Amino acid sequence: MHGASSDRPALARGAGQRLLVVAGHPEVAELLSTTMELAGYRTVTVAAAADGVARLTRERFDLVIVDATLPDVTELGAARPALARRPPVLLLTDYESLGQIVPELGLGERDYVTKPFRVADVLARVQVLLRGTGAGPARGGALSYRDLVLDDTLCEARRGARALGLTPAEYRLLRHLLVNAHRVLSKEQIGRYVWGDHRGDNAIEQLVSRLRRKVDRDAPGLIHTRRGFGYWLGRADVEA
Template identity: 85%
Template sequence: MPGSSSDRPALARGAGQRLLVVAGDSDVAELLCATLELAGYRIVAVKAAVDGVARLTRERFDLVVVDATLPDVTELGRTRPTPAHRPPVLLLIDYESLGRIEPELGLGERDYVTKPFRVADVLTRVQLMLRGTGAGPVRSGTVGYRDLVLDDTLCEARRGARTLDLTPAEYRLLRHLLVNTHRVLSKEQIGRYVWGDHRGDNAIEQLVSRLRRKVDQDAPELIHTRRGFGYWLGRADEV
């Protein structure tokens, strides 16, 4: 059970980084704060996005965890921290609201965990965002993982020194996998992101197969199949 004593030895992942938790539900806030503190982070918690804005304008945080279902969450879009102070944001969001995840929050890199969330998923995403081992901005306009880099300004992808010749659909698929590093994406999620609707399984399997041949010419393999669930990108030895 998440938060049980059997989980605790694996929670010590932080190194004293400061996290701002923005959650109105007291049970959710208590679970997040207790878990993240046990994991080695220093936590500041507020109940409303407007209070989060106030803290961000006068304090530095390494990461912000936000309940995206808060009624005033758009207030975060009105703050513009200085370029040197743009903490990444982890959104806690309902699956049905994923299509509305795009509005700018005025902060840094974004990731999400769907609600109801598992504590282990939150810890994993926090760790990856803080350590930079998952997808994140390599420079302005790019996302990357190890030697695999996608440049949105040029619509170009590279693996090491090799440029990948991708179709628009392959490019969109690779981007979706990169910003969800180490997270399994279902065929339905992939279809809706790449084409705007759910295509047949065969079309998605063929698309993934074509992309895998282009990306994984170089070792180690980065695109993997989780049979019965979907596909994910990352180093298998880092899972």
């Protein structure tokens, strides 16, 4: 059961960011473009990955939403070296094909929503990805969860009045956990976000352990382990 919305980082509406929607089914493309426009984004819709690559080489987009079941979807991954800017990508994918398709797509930071998807989930993941790139609406440079505050302007983190003194890797990990509050992140997801590749489990466990000692010292624990799955941030009495 999820907790009250006041315990989660607020998800702001769009502020005119440009989104590229790559979807072959007209109904899906229409649903996504209409929803995103109503939420405050500007959208461009194409029906094939090849057309998406062509638009990405000519124009600037803040984020790409792509149906990962398109037959030519791997062209997006193949185009990565030629792109001057690599926007984050949100995948709409069947659960069964997730493990095969995610490693092949590498525009920028990645996230996914499994099909059939809920519009609310798509909007939430878009906001998380845009917040990670700085393309979302400014909120004073700070992200927060209860008494935990991360200030991107100063690159500082605090728990209440206590400065945490994080290393760059610890800071990136905390940021990733914070913008994904109440969502379990796998070790692979954490490794790719923090270091750009997947490190050994021991390296990630040590990093999480160091961060937990700093964040949860003398305060209720916010960083938790879901054994066999990964780690999540939130209140202990609110399930991930």
